[in-house]
Amino acid sequence: MKIKSIEAFLAIVQNGSIRAAARHLNLSQPAVSKALKALEEEVGAPLLMRGSKGIELTTFGQAFLIRATIISQESTKIIEEIQQMRGEINGSVSMLLSPTAAIQLAPAAIKQFRQAHPKVKIKIVEGLQASALAKLRMSEIDFAITATSKSTSLSNKEFEFHPLREIPMAIIGRKNHPLKDKTSLHDLLEADWLQITSGDQHSPLINEFYKSQDIIPPVFSMECHSFTSSLAIIENSDMLGMLPEVLIDNSFYSERFEKFNLVEGNAVNKLQLISRRDTPLTPIAQKLVNYFLRRYAL
Numbered sequence: 001m002k003i004k005s006i007e008a009f010l011a012i013v014q015n016g017s018i019r020a021a022a023r024h025l026n027l028s029q030p031a032v033s034k035a036l037k038a039l040e041e042e043v044g045a046p047l048l049m050r051g052s053k054g055i056e057l058t059t060f061g062q063a064f065l066i067r068a069t070i071i072s073q074e075s076t077k078i079i080e081e082i083q084q085m086r087g088e089i090n091g092s093v094s095m096l097l098s099p100t101a102a103i104q105l106a107p108a109a110i111k112q113f114r115q116a117h118p119k120v121k122i123k124i125v126e127g128l129q130a131s132a133l134a135k136l137r138m139s140e141i142d143f144a145i146t147a148t149s150k151s152t153s154l155s156n157k158e159f160e161f162h163p164l165r166e167i168p169m170a171i172i173g174r175k176n177h178p179l180k181d182k183t184s185l186h187d188l189l190e191a192d193w194l195q196i197t198s199g200d201q202h203s204p205l206i207n208e209f210y211k212s213q214d215i216i217p218p219v220f221s222m223e224c225h226s227f228t229s230s231l232a233i234i235e236n237s238d239m240l241g242m243l244p245e246v247l248i249d250n251s252f253y254s255e256r257f258e259k260f261n262l263v264e265g266n267a268v269n270k271l272q273l274i275s276r277r278d279t280p281l282t283p284i285a286q287k288l289v290n291y292f293l294r295r296y297a298l
Helices: 003-015 018-025 029-043 059-085 099-104 106-116 129-137 205-212 227-235 245-249 283-296
Strands: 048-051 054-057 092-097 121-126 143-147 159-174 192-198 220-224 239-244 257-259 267-276
Touching: 003 018, 003 029, 003 048, 003 054, 003 059, 018 029, 054 059, 059 283, 092 099, 092 129, 092 283, 099 106, 099 121, 099 143, 099 159, 099 239, 099 245, 099 267, 106 121, 106 283, 129 143, 129 267, 143 283, 159 227, 159 245, 159 283, 192 227, 205 267, 220 227, 227 239, 239 245, 245 257, 267 283
Parallel strands: 092 121, 092 143, 192 220, 192 239
Antiparallel strands: 048 054, 143 267, 159 239, 159 257, 159 267
16 A cells, blocks of 8 residues: 555545645646545545535545544654654654643743754644544644543553643632632532633533532533633633633733632642553654653653
8 A cells, every 4th residue: 555545545535626636736636536546446445435515535434534644644753753863853743732731831841842953843732631642543643741530541551641740720710709708619609610621622620629529510601612712701701710820820810810719729730741652752752752751740
């Protein structure tokens, strides 16, 4: 099976037609059609079909797409890894960061890494545990830094975990919030809560914090998939949310938000650096991982 045939298949899927794929690959349409035909003959099944909305994946094509994406990602990494082994410090590193990791850990580690390796391209996507594991399995990212949920069983055979710094979290509301003098989670149950999410996932941290105190978790009346929008909504309403405590202690935020000092203390975001156990990191990705581990590993 030729890599070029796989790339032709992926280009058709990504661009929606053979014509668009040919333009993307700078090839003729007959060349792309020939590559697809050869691929379908080799796997012994049709991968694509024409539908009302253009090219569509068959059931076989949907299964093939998963493996093809991994092969394409890994083939790129192979070339970069050999170049890096030869001393060419370039290439790229892709990582997923939870919002807390992006705020608390990434800036200092990436700054130090960039000073040593300015030619390396860094790609960052934001997300939480479920997205991190899915992207690791698809080889879309090299590693992830996110909290892991107590309610999810994770395989040490599939993934490698490095515990990082624990980040105290704080419940916040707008300045002069009507509940600002409340000191217990019980007092905040009837408040209007905003769930700050990442991608299409919810953080379980608030629910787990309440449950750890044997209190039924609050009901969220709104979820927001943007950190910036979440801050704006909390600042201009009576909604409550949860953010890293150190962020709220910063004067820029402390002048705009109230931090609730609770008798139950703070929830703790236990961050972990996660990578695939069966797929070695490229040398340059390992270097970036080492920067994080030296600074933040427990």
